[in-house]
Amino acid sequence: MTLVIEDRNDCSPVFVPNRILLKISELSPVGTSFVIPTANDHDGSKFSVQKYKLETEDKNDWRNFNNASLPTNTIVTNVAPELKLTLMERLDREQKDGYHLRVVAVDGGELPLSGTLLIEVAVLDENDNRPKFNRPIYEANITENAAYQTVVVQVSATDADVGDNGRVFYGFPSNGMSTYGRMFDVNNITGEIRVISKLDRETKPVHHLTVTAADYGTNSLPVEVSVVVRLIDQNDNEPxxxxxxxxxxxxxxxxxxxxxxxxxxxxxxxxxxxxxxxxxxxxxxxxxxxxxxxxxxxxxxxxxxxxxxxxxxxxxxxxxxxxxxxxxxxxxxxDENDCGPIFSKNEFIFTMFEENLPGTEIGTVYAFDKDEYPNNQMHFELISDEFIVDDRDDIVFRIEKSSGKIWTESVLDRELKSDYYFKVLVRDLNNSTITNISTVLIKLIDINDNSPVFRFPNKTHHHILVYVP
The missing domain is CATH 2.60.40.60 (Cadherins)
Known part of the structure; x- marks a missing residue:
């Protein structure tokens, strides 16, 4: 006797385990598949698992994952086939960091029975975001005599990533350290910019700084922001x-x-x-x-x-x-030529012995001009001709124009003329109209140059008659 036991759809599909956690990088390419557990149904093949369907709490999540399905060309047997969850759109952890999915296995009964696999998808962060400053530019005004460690301004940046990928630190670029790194310092944690040396508005009234922000993640991409620091004048300079x-x-x-x-x-x-x-x-x-x-x-x-x-x-x-x-x-x-020459004396008196040799220096007349050279140049002239020429029409005196020295030009005889009186003129060499006059008196000193001579009898009478009473 043969006993045939007919199968009834009395077993539901069961996932073991019925809850899993999938960790997926947000940079996973579209089309990436992830193997998930299959359901087991103890009924025969007629009533075993016939299909899988994907359900989500958020209808928008359908765009990211396709329905969980059996691979094509797979025959449902007692050996569970491989089941995969496929990524249909790019993930972005900063937009959504997790998904709650349900994979439902449905058997072949007239009144189908089902089993559910709960999948929690955790989107893993990648360093795909740069830090972002909360202002496009920072501006600050401080006095030029600001004390050491005075806070100028505080910059702030945030990074949408998490962990080290989102932890921001600040600094100056390498080229900035050589230009303003000796005057300002930026706290790499707080972003505070402080004064670290003496500032001088007169030397540089405005400082243009560049501050960088970067994260601690791998392949960090730093960003920069401009900081304009204007110095307020203080009265620290003498005129x-x-x-x-x-x-x-x-x-x-x-x-x-x-x-x-x-x-x-x-x-x-x-x-x-x-x-x-x-x-x-x-x-x-x-x-x-x-x-x-x-x-x-x-x-x-x-x-x-x-x-x-x-x-x-x-x-x-x-x-x-x-x-x-x-x-x-x-x-x-x-100096201007506004002063004329003036003789040092109104009258010059000289004495000399008679019977002098021609060319004998008698003396010098002096004049002075308060102007400076060349306005004080002058020359001298004799202007009384009747005293300069004797009875023989010989020139008696001569004056050196540049020095005022007076010379004799002929032999003087006191017995013929004992005194000579004449005028001398001094003239401004640069302005001939400016003159001055002084007098010169020359007195001859007698020498024993004559023998005694009888006045009577004269030359025509060689004897004298004397009458005796």
Whole structure:
């Protein structure tokens, strides 16, 4: 006797295990398949697992995974075939970091029985995001005398990745360290930028920094942001003053009143009210010159009286600190030919022995001119001809034009003329109209150059008659 036991669909498909965790990298390519457990049904092949279907809690998840299905060309047998879950779209952990799926196995009964596999998909983070600063540019204003470790500004960046891939640190680029790395420092954890050396607005009023942000992940991609630091001026500079850049001016003594001599140049590197100042001249001679930025002659100048004026230009800031500076101003008065030659005496008296040899020096007449060379050049002339030529029409005296020395040109005889009186003229060599006159008296000293001579009888009578009473 043969006993045939007919199968009934009394067993449901069962997954062992009925819950799994899949860890999938967010950079997994589309089309990647992952093997998942198959269901087991103890019924015969007629009532065994006939199909699988994929269910999700979120209908949008259908785009990422296809239905769990048996591989093609696979015959359902007691040996469970391989079941795969296939990735249909690219994952992005930053958009969605996990999925909850259900794979349902359905058997072949008229009233199908089913079993469910719960799949939790954890999307693994990859370092696929750069840090992002919360501002496109950072700007800050600080005083130029900011103390050491003063916080200038704090930058902040975030990274959508997690773990080391999302942990951000800050720094300066390598080329920035050589330019501003000695003046500023950035905290690599907090992003605070601090002052680490003395700043000077007058040297560099604006600093352009670049800060980088990178994560600790593999193949990190750093980003940069610009930081503009503007220095606020402080009154830390004394005004610098100069007169015509060389602190010296020349001026002719015939300069008219209020003639412009030059500028008092003042430079204060500070700005605004810190760079405002008052200018004045400090000297007993300063009253003769205008003030407030330019120097002008307010009094007549006379080089022969004073050829050099020295005084100080004083600049004082208008701020409370009243920083000041001075500059030595030297005004040299240039000579003009405004003085004529003047004899040292109104009359020159010379004595000499008679019977002199021609060319004998009698003496020198002196004259002086207060002007400077070449305006003080002069020459001398004799102007009384009747005393220069004797009865024989011989020239008696000669004067050296350049020195004023007087010479004899012939032998003088006291017995013929004992005194010579004449005039001498001195003339400005550069202006012939400027002259001066003095007199010269030459007295001859007698020498024993004559024998006694009887006055009577004279030459025509060689004897004398004497009558005796």
């Amino acid at each position: 610098k003053v100069a007169f015509r850049n060389v602190a010296e001016a020349s001026n002719a003594e015939t300069t008219k009143l209020c003639t412009f001599l030059g500028h008092v140049m003042v430079d204060d590197l500070d700005e605004g009210v810190n760079g405002q100042f008052n200018c004045s001249l400090d000297s007993k001679y300063a009253d003769g010159f205008a003030r407030f930025g330019q120097s002008s002659a307010l009094q007549s100048l006379d080089r022969e009286e004073k050829d050099l004026y020295e005084f100080r230009a004083v600049v004082v800031q208008q701020t409370m600190t009243k920083l000041s500076s001075t500059c030595q101003v030297t005004v040299r008065v240039e």
